[in-house]
Amino acid sequence: MLPFRKRLRSWWWRRLPREAVCRLSQRRIYLLPTRFGLLLLAVAAAVWVGALNYAVSLAYGLAFWIISLLLLAVLMAYRQLAGLQLQVEAGENTFLGQVANCRLSLINQAGVERQIHLWAEEGECAVHCQLPAGGQQSVSIPLLLNRRGPHAYPVLQIWSTAPFGLIRAFSWWRPDATVLAYPHPLPDRIRHADGLQTGKGRSRGEGEEDFSHLAEYQAGDTPRQIAWSMLARRDVLASKRFVSQPRGHAVHELAWQDYPAALDVETRLSRLCWRLLQCEKAGQRYRVRLPDTVIEPQAGQRERALAALANCSLPS
Amino acid sequence: MKHSLFRPAEMAVLLAVALVIVPLLFYLPFWLPALVELMLLLRACLLLRHSRLPGLAVLLPLLVLAAAGVWLNLNTLIGREGGAALLILLLGFKVFESRQQRDWQVVLALGFFLSAIPLLFDQSPWSALWLVISLLALTWAMLRLAGDIPSGSARTAVQALLLSLPLMLVLFVVMPRLPGPLWSMPHDSHTAQTGLSDSMEPGSISQLVQREDAAFSVVFAGQAPAVSQMYWRIMILDDFDGRRWQNVHGLQQETVQLQGGQLVRYRLTGKPVRSRLPLLEYPLQAPGGGVLEPGRLLRLASDSDDAVRIDAASLLGSHYRQSLSQSDQDFYRRLPPGNPASRQLAMQWRMQSQDDAGFVHEALLHFRLNGYRYTLTPPLLEGDNSTDAFLFSTRQGFCEHYASAFAFLARAAGIPARVVTGYQGAQYNPVGRFWQVRSSDAHAWVEVWLKESGEWLRVDPTAAVAPQRVSDGVSQSIPSLQPAVPLMGSRIPGWLLPLQQSWQAAGFAWQQWVVGYDAARQLNLYRLLGLGEAVDAAAVLRALLFGGALGLLPLLWWWRRRPAMAPLQVGRNLLVAALQCHGIAILPSDGPLDMMNKAAHLPKDVRVLLKQLLKEYAAMRYRHAELPARQVQAWLGQVRRFAQQARKQRRHS
Numbered sequence: 001m002l003p004f005r006k007r008l009r010s011w012w013w014r015r016l017p018r019e020a021v022c023r024l025s026q027r028r029i030y031l032l033p034t035r036f037g038l039l040l041l042a043v044a045a046a047v048w049v050g051a052l053n054y055a056v057s058l059a060y061g062l063a064f065w066i067i068s069l070l071l072l073a074v075l076m077a078y079r080q081l082a083g084l085q086l087q088v089e090a091g092e093n094t095f096l097g098q099v100a101n102c103r104l105s106l107i108n109q110a111g112v113e114r115q116i117h118l119w120a121e122e123g124e125c126a127v128h129c130q131l132p133a134g135g136q137q138s139v140s141i142p143l144l145l146n147r148r149g150p151h152a153y154p155v156l157q158i159w160s161t162a163p164f165g166l167i168r169a170f171s172w173w174r175p176d177a178t179v180l181a182y183p184h185p186l187p188d189r190i191r192h193a194d195g196l197q198t199g200k201g202r203s204r205g206e207g208e209e210d211f212s213h214l215a216e217y218q219a220g221d222t223p224r225q226i227a228w229s230m231l232a233r234r235d236v237l238a239s240k241r242f243v244s245q246p247r248g249h250a251v252h253e254l255a256w257q258d259y260p261a262a263l264d265v266e267t268r269l270s271r272l273c274w275r276l277l278q279c280e281k282a283g284q285r286y287r288v289r290l291p292d293t294v295i296e297p298q299a300g301q302r303e304r305a306l307a308a309l310a311n312c313s314l315p316s
Numbered sequence: 317m318k319h320s321l322f323r324p325a326e327m328a329v330l331l332a333v334a335l336v337i338v339p340l341l342f343y344l345p346f347w348l349p350a351l352v353e354l355m356l357l358l359r360a361c362l363l364l365r366h367s368r369l370p371g372l373a374v375l376l377p378l379l380v381l382a383a384a385g386v387w388l389n390l391n392t393l394i395g396r397e398g399g400a401a402l403l404i405l406l407l408g409f410k411v412f413e414s415r416q417q418r419d420w421q422v423v424l425a426l427g428f429f430l431s432a433i434p435l436l437f438d439q440s441p442w443s444a445l446w447l448v449i450s451l452l453a454l455t456w457a458m459l460r461l462a463g464d465i466p467s468g469s470a471r472t473a474v475q476a477l478l479l480s481l482p483l484m485l486v487l488f489v490v491m492p493r494l495p496g497p498l499w500s501m502p503h504d505s506h507t508a509q510t511g512l513s514d515s516m517e518p519g520s521i522s523q524l525v526q527r528e529d530a531a532f533s534v535v536f537a538g539q540a541p542a543v544s545q546m547y548w549r550i551m552i553l554d555d556f557d558g559r560r561w562q563n564v565h566g567l568q569q570e571t572v573q574l575q576g577g578q579l580v581r582y583r584l585t586g587k588p589v590r591s592r593l594p595l596l597e598y599p600l601q602a603p604g605g606g607v608l609e610p611g612r613l614l615r616l617a618s619d620s621d622d623a624v625r626i627d628a629a630s631l632l633g634s635h636y637r638q639s640l641s642q643s644d645q646d647f648y649r650r651l652p653p654g655n656p657a658s659r660q661l662a663m664q665w666r667m668q669s670q671d672d673a674g675f676v677h678e679a680l681l682h683f684r685l686n687g688y689r690y691t692l693t694p695p696l697l698e699g700d701n702s703t704d705a706f707l708f709s710t711r712q713g714f715c716e717h718y719a720s721a722f723a724f725l726a727r728a729a730g731i732p733a734r735v736v737t738g739y740q741g742a743q744y745n746p747v748g749r750f751w752q753v754r755s756s757d758a759h760a761w762v763e764v765w766l767k768e769s770g771e772w773l774r775v776d777p778t779a780a781v782a783p784q785r786v787s788d789g790v791s792q793s794i795p796s797l798q799p800a801v802p803l804m805g806s807r808i809p810g811w812l813l814p815l816q817q818s819w820q821a822a823g824f825a826w827q828q829w830v831v832g833y834d835a836a837r838q839l840n841l842y843r844l845l846g847l848g849e850a851v852d853a854a855a856v857l858r859a860l861l862f863g864g865a866l867g868l869l870p871l872l873w874w875w876r877r878r879p880a881m882a883p884l885q886v887g888r889n890l891l892v893a894a895l896q897c898h899g900i901a902i903l904p905s906d907g908p909l910d911m912m913n914k915a916a917h918l919p920k921d922v923r924v925l926l927k928q929l930l931k932e933y934a935a936m937r938y939r940h941a942e943l944p945a946r947q948v949q950a951w952l953g954q955v956r957r958f959a960q961q962a963r964k965q966r967r968h969s
Contacts, residue, residue, distance in 0.1 A: 036421040043425050047432045052494050055622055057831050058435045058444055060333065064487035065429060065451060068480035068867075076476075114707065163472055164455075165421070165462035235909070 009121075013155045018176035021087040024158065029171045031074055037166035048059035069249060070166055077169040080114050080160035084131075088153065089180035093306070094145065095273075100179040102153045108135050108246050115162035120154040145181035148266065148312055153177045180310040185274035186267065214238045220299035245311065251297060252279050252286035269309050276305055325460035329420050330360050330411065333427040334455035337404050339446055345389045348401055351382070352408040359411045370413055379409050402434045420461055427454050439831045440822075444908045449498040452477060475874075482870055486863035492851045493835040514590075515562035516553055516737055518697055521758050522715045531739060531758075532586025532594065533824055534751040540744070541596075541632050544786045546751065546760070547774065548594035548739040552611040556727070558652040561720060561735045567647070570610045570638055574598055577634025585625045585827055591616045594738050594753075596630035597774065603628040611734075611809055612636070625832055636772040640732060640765055648732030648765060655703040655724065662728035672731050676773070679725055680780040683718065687711055690782035715785075719760040732765035736774075740786060747814070748821025763926040770923055881947045884937055887955040891929065894955075894962035896905035898922070922961075929955055 033041065044066035051059035060160055091104040107305040108114050108131040118127040120141055128136050156160075159170035214227055227238045254275050259268045272288065279286040280302050288305045290293040290312055295305045334356045340349040362369065382405050389930055392398035407426050414420050431450040434443055452473055459469035554563035565958075579600070593606075595614050600765065602608040603626040606616040616624065641647070665678040694712040697705050703724045706717055719735050726733035740759035742751040761776040779786040829837075835851070842848055847862070848855030891911070892902045900914050907932040915926055932951050 035418070036425070039421065039425045040428065043429045046429060050432060050436075054436060055620070056432075056435050056438050056439065057833050057836065058447060059432045060491070060493075061444075061484060061488050061830075062428075062432050062435070062447060064491065065477075065480060065484040067487065068483035069455065069476060071483060072476055072480045072871070074671075075875070079875070110321075161462065163462060164458050164470075164476075166458075235913075 007067045007290075009191050013172070013174060016172055016174040017153065018174050020150075020176040021085065022173050022175075024081045024084045024086075024171050027077075029078055029169055031078060031167055031169050033070075034161055034166060037070060037073070037164075037168075040166060041070060044070070045168040073164045073166040076163055077160060078106060079112070080116070080162050081158060081169045081171055083110050084108060084114065084116065084158070086158070086173055086175075088175045088177035091153065091177060093180040093182060093303075093310070096145055096148050096181045096184040099144050100151070100181070101175070102143050102175070103140050104153075104156075104175065104177055105136060105138045106131055108133065110134075115160050117159050119157040119159065121300050122154040125154075125290065143179060145179070148181050148183050148269070149313075150178040150180055153179070179187070180307055182306045182310045183266065183269040183273040184279055186270035188271035188274050213241050215241050250285065252284055253289065254286055255289035256291050257289070265312075269312060273306065273309050276302070276309070302314075323349050325457070325463060326363055326392045326414075326420055327360060328457040328460040329423055330356050330363070330426075332450070332457040333411075333423060333430070336427050336431045336450045337407070339438075339443065340400060340404060343434065343437040344404075345386075345396060348386065348389075349404060352404045355408040356411060369415070372413070375409055375412055379389070379405065382408075386816065396436050400436070400892040403430060403433065409438070417461065417463075424458055424461065427457075439824055444694070444830070451500075479870055479874055481783050482867040483864070486860070486867040488833075489838075489841065490856060490859040490863050492835075492856055493838050495835040501783075514551065516716050516720070516735060516760060518694070518702070518713075518717060518720070521760055529755050530820075530823070531753045531755050532584055533827070534585075534742060534749070534753065535583045535749070537581040537583070541578070543741050545632055546740065546742050546969075547736075547759075547776075548757075549611075549613060549736055550592055550594045550738040551598050551736070552613060552763075553735040553737065554648065556720075556724065556803060558653060558654055558700060561723070565610075567610045567644065572612065573637040574600065574631050575637055577631030579629060580632050581629045583625060583627050585623060585832060587621055587623045589621070591619050593624070593626065593914060595628055596632065598631055598634055598636055600629040600631050623827065623832060625828075625836070635769070636763075638765070639769055639770055639771060645732045645765070648734060649727050649730060651724065655701045655728075657701070657704045658707055658721070658724060659728045661707070662725045665725075666729040671716060671768055672764065672926060673768070673773075675726070675729055675731060676764060676775055679722060680775070680777060683777050683780040688718075688781045690714070690778065690785065698771055715760045715778040718781060719762050722775060722777040723762045726762065726764050731767075734763050736761055736763055740776075745817050745820050745824065747817045748824040750821075750824050752824075805821040819897040845931050883952050884933065887933065887952050890952075890955045890959045891926075891933075894959040895926075897959075897962040897966040907935075925958060929958060 024133060045061045047059055047066070048063035050056065051063055071093060085107040087105055087107070089105055091103055092101045094100045104118075106116060106129060111133045113133055116129050116133040117140060118129075118141065119125070120143075125142055127139050127141065128138060133139055141154060141156065143151060143154055150215045155172060157172055159168055161168045213222055214230070215238065217226065217239045219241040225239045225241075227240050230236055230238045252275075254272050256268065256272070259271065276286065276288065278284075285297045286301075286305075287297060287310060292306055292312070293308050295301060295308055298304070317697070320756050334353055337349050337352060343626065361367075361845045383402065386398070386401045389395060390397050393402050403426070407423065407430065410419070410423055410426065414423055427450075431447060431454070434446065456470055456473040459472055494868060507630065551563060553563050554567075555562050555564040577598075580596060584593065584595075588834055593614050595612075597604075598612050599608060599614065602614065605624070605626065606614050609615050612829050614626075614628075618624075661682075665675050665682075669675040669678050692714055694706075694714060694717060695710045697710065697717075697934065699705060703721050706713055706721055718876060723733045733741070737758070737760045739753050739757040740761070741757050742753045757776070761774060761778065763772045763774050765772050775787060839851055842851055842855055842859070845859075847859050895902055895911065895915060898915070900918075902911055902914065912927060912930055914924060918926070927950055929951070936948060936951065
């Protein structure tokens with residue numbers, strides 16, 4: 001039974017289209033009674049049979065009132081989901097073996113409060129959120145990254161049994177977004193020193209991070225450089241420049257070819273990843289050479305380089 | 317789940333089921349519902365103190381003990397009383413082993429079922445009111461238990477019940493009813509029954525007369541007969557043992573001819589007592605669902621004591637002709653020994669009168685002229701010769717005394733006679749346009765068989781003593797029976813009378829349309845509404861579609877209703893509209909800063925004002941703490957003025 005159910009479900013999930021934004025409508029909201037709902041239906045039936053047998057008119061009224069309440073619960077549960085909008089937000093990429101946060105936002109445009117549960121089979125994760133009328137909420141679904149490379153967001157069940165707990169309204173959504181699993185960093189001390197291409201720059205020290213002046217924002221400036229206070233106060237986008245901006249100085253070469261060909265792909269990538277992180281930590285400039293790409297020093301280099309490592313696939 | 321938050325929800329469940337079983341305090345042996353209420357209270361205490369629950373090893377023996385108590389008290393564990401007793405016991409013990417949400421849901425479901433039990437005992441409007449209160453409490457507890465709406469759940473419960481009410485009414489009216497029960501349950505023989513009994517002795521009717529409760533109600537088709545003509549016959553008592561008249565079913569069959577009389581058709585609603593309902597003298601044929609026993613008495617086929625409605629026809633004032641064989645005549649002349657003075661008096665009249673009718677005349681004259689008094693509290697008649705004592709010494713009595721004495725005299729004179737019990741008279745309710753007969757209308761009279769014409773003749777000796785008993789009803793002839801206001805002890809003042817009649821009419825309508833809404837009435841309604849000639853699948857489907865559409869209207873209103881927008885949202889919309897007047901399009905996603913940037917080209921004074929409003933908006937919108945309503949309203953007022961200004965400007969330009 002269970003494997004069959006699982007197979008049915010995975011077949012069903014594969015049929016679902018991937019969507020970055022989804023708005024729940026009657027075409028995709030399903031309604032089923034909960035165990036409590038079924039119990040109450042049985043009670044209504046029992047009261048009805050009693051009313052039939054003893055010809056108790058008021059008991060008919062009670063039985064039908066319970067049934068009407070159940071019907072109303074169907075509508076109310078449906079209303080919990082109907083019109084709810086879900087959209088993906090950029091997920092947090094992280095390293096292999098760690099748990100990534102798949103970010104989503106729930107937007108409630110209706111004028112009523114909603115009680116929404118999210119459930120993903122992967123990781124048995126359940127999230128409950130209470131959306132006030134006209135409110136919006138960000139939710140992150142944890143996802144264990146068990147291999148390198150892109151991971152699709154898990155298929156989500158959005159459900160609610162509010163307000164009575166009699167009827168369960170649910171819907172499936174296959175978010176069109178991925179999180180990347182970077183290689184797991186492996187320490188690699190020796191190689192790290194070798195890769196340094198000595199330049200004629202001064203040795204690095206605390207003073208190098210000293211603030212020099214403000215300049216107009218240029219594409220490629222990192223968020224760290226942006227003068228946020230200026231933006232807030234004057235509404236002008238400006239970048240901070242430092243006394244010794246690491247430009248034209250020593251560049252570490254982190255190359256695929258640094259390792260013997262016998263070493264397997266994952267280990268190579270893991271070591272490269274560790275060295276990359278070391279460079280980032282020390283604020284050193286580096287260049288990543290992979291068989292298919294080269295990542296030059298640039299703004300947002302860390303993410304790009306890590307992504308390149310994550311996506312690296314070699315014709316073997 | 318958050319356990320500490322969950323506690324009040326369980327309290328709500330306990331409170332709801334405690335409310336549900338309150339009416340059972342009146343219908344079951346008092347100790348049992350009281351015990352269960354106590355158990356619920358105890359469980360609530362355990363909840364509050366977070367104490368451990370007793371184990372199954374403690375609970376099971378206790379349950380068996382309590383069930384044994386029920387058995388000893390009621391002698392049954394099934395049927396109406398037994399089943400109800402067992403169910404509430406189960407409820408009492410179930411709460412002690414309820415820990416998870418699922419258990420409490422079972423308790424709630426049990427509560428819904430239990431709220432139907434009091435209806436088996438009583439279907440008055442009060443029961444209905446209590447049912448509504450129970451449902452409200454249960455729905456509220458259900459909302460609390462679901463846990464999603466901690467605040468405002470009472471409002472949601474009321475709203476849910478009101479929204480489902482029209483659907484319930486449609487189902488109530490439309491869903492087919494069965495004409496009879498699916499299976500019959502053993503009757504609870506110890507249940508006290510009121511009404512006229514199978515026998516009559518001094519005091520049996522006068523007890524009944526002091527009760528003011530309604531016995532049955534009647535609607536006549538066409539003109540109603542005179543009140544003095546309304547003799548409702550229930551029972552014939554044909555055997556006298558010196559003190560008590562009773563029915564020994566002396567005649568198994570009879571051939572009767574009704575001659576003359578005026579045909580009266582009427583519909584009678586009432587609760588049968590031992591399958592008997594009264595019919596107007598004399599019934600033409602047996603109404604549906606019953607047979608006419610010898611003596612033209614109605615016996616219903618079903619032995620249920622629920623209220624029924626019958627359509628009957630009687631020939632009022634007809635001659636009840638029947639030929640009695642010699643042995644039958646002897647049967648109706650049987651008397652026990654004793655009462656020599658009465659026998660002597662009867663023989664004396666026999667000699668004086670020419671025929672039986674003359675004898676009756678003589679006897680009635682005697683009652684009228686010899687200082688007999690009609691009273692509810694006659695002196696006690698003791699000894700073997702009770703008839704002698706009544707006729708010659710006390711001379712005070714109620715209808716049963718007069719009927720008994722008259723029948724004795726007739727039999728002593730050799731005239732076949734029998735006592736008839738039933739009701740006499742009725743009270744018209746102009747509000748509900750029906751006739752109400754009460755327990756206080758209970759009456760007894762005599763029928764004698766006249767050999768000359770071969771017919772039974774009704775003789776009401778009470779009418780000879782107190783004529784107004786028959787013409788105006790019992791309350792006029794016995795002052796202490798005049799309707800009084802409870803607690804005030806005086807007669808009902810005139811201004812209260814319409815109120816009392818309206819109340820009676822409401823009770824009648826309730827009986828007719830709610831309690832008595834059965835298969836027959838449903839069929840009538842279907843025909844009236846043109847839904848079909850029979851309550852079959854097609855007609856029910858039509859009715860459901862039609863009624864469902866009506867019942868869904870309030871739901872549609874609820875669905876379409878837009879909740880009141882938050883004042884901040886209203887203000888933002890106003891600002892957007894105002895900027896539109898200035899020719900600036902604002903997107904829904906634009907924040908206060910975007911709006912300010914887009915408005916950069918506006919004249920300075922407008923811009924400054926806008927900037928201030930937006931700044932306040934941002935401060936209020938993005939602050940998490942609750943805002944004082946006055947501050948928001950003040951801001952909204954400023955925004956309104958701003959928007960007005962913008963509209964004005966556009967009109968000028």
